[in-house]
């Protein structure tokens with residue numbers, strides 16, 4: 001496929017929590033403007049790998065990493081990386097919607113303000129654009145000053161996505177973004193993910209194989225900290241190369 005451009009790449013990535021090795025020699029490529037899903041049984045290292053992509057594991061005591069993650073020709077783990085800027089470009093959405101206890105408007109404006117945007121007209125534009133991109137504008141445009149906590153769970157999660165978009169990321173990391181949502185809210189997020197990949201690159205951790213097959217273009221199957229198989233989602237779910245992958249997708253373990 002000629003439209004595959006690598007935006008992020010791990011090279012022999014190993015991660016240790018103290019003595020325990022949670023990732024082993026992970027090599028994976030993430031393609032721009034595509035959705036990549038990480039699947040595998042509980043504890044296989046999906047969230048750990050996702051958190052490496054914007055150095056969220058830096059916050060974990062006793063966590064040690066070797067190997068490289070290349071983003072724009074630089075190893076994000078090299079000394080001198082501007083971690084704040086990198087996290088602006090590689091944003092994250094968590095399992096539980098986690099709006100700030102502020103108004104809808106202030107949730108979205110929070111990041112741009114921190115990064116120096118003070119002009120109210122500019123902030124208004126960012127808030128509107130971000131909420132539109134997150135498919136939430138129609139539902140909230142007439143109550144932007146109301147508390148974000150008053151939104152439904154699904155709306156809160158779309159608000160958190162809008163908050164991430166407000167600082168103009170390139171990559172959005174999503175750690176089981178639908179696990180706290182009902183089926184209708186889940187399907188809204190899934191169709192949103194499909195829209196987002198036109199502008200952004202999405203990496204999603206999911207427990208749901210059906211969700212991975214619905215939303216992703218590429219899938220990585222992990223097991224015991226290793227990337228067992230990575231490839232085209234349709235191929236992974238219909239004719240994987242590895243027996244372990246086949247056993248997992250056919251429900252023989254998990």
Ligand SMILES: Nc1ncnc2c1ncn2[C@@H]1O[C@H](COP(=O)(O)OP(=O)(O)OP(=O)(O)O)[C@@H](O)[C@H]1O
Pocket residue numbers: 017020022040041042043044045046047048049060207
């Ligand atoms: N902060 C931590 N300190 C020590 N060990 C950890 C920490 N976070 C994760 N682990 C361990 O690392 C391994 C991988 O965990 P991780 O959460 O990445 O797996 P996962 O595939 O995302 O699991 P799940 O699907 O259950 O969320 C597990 O054995 C887990 O117990």
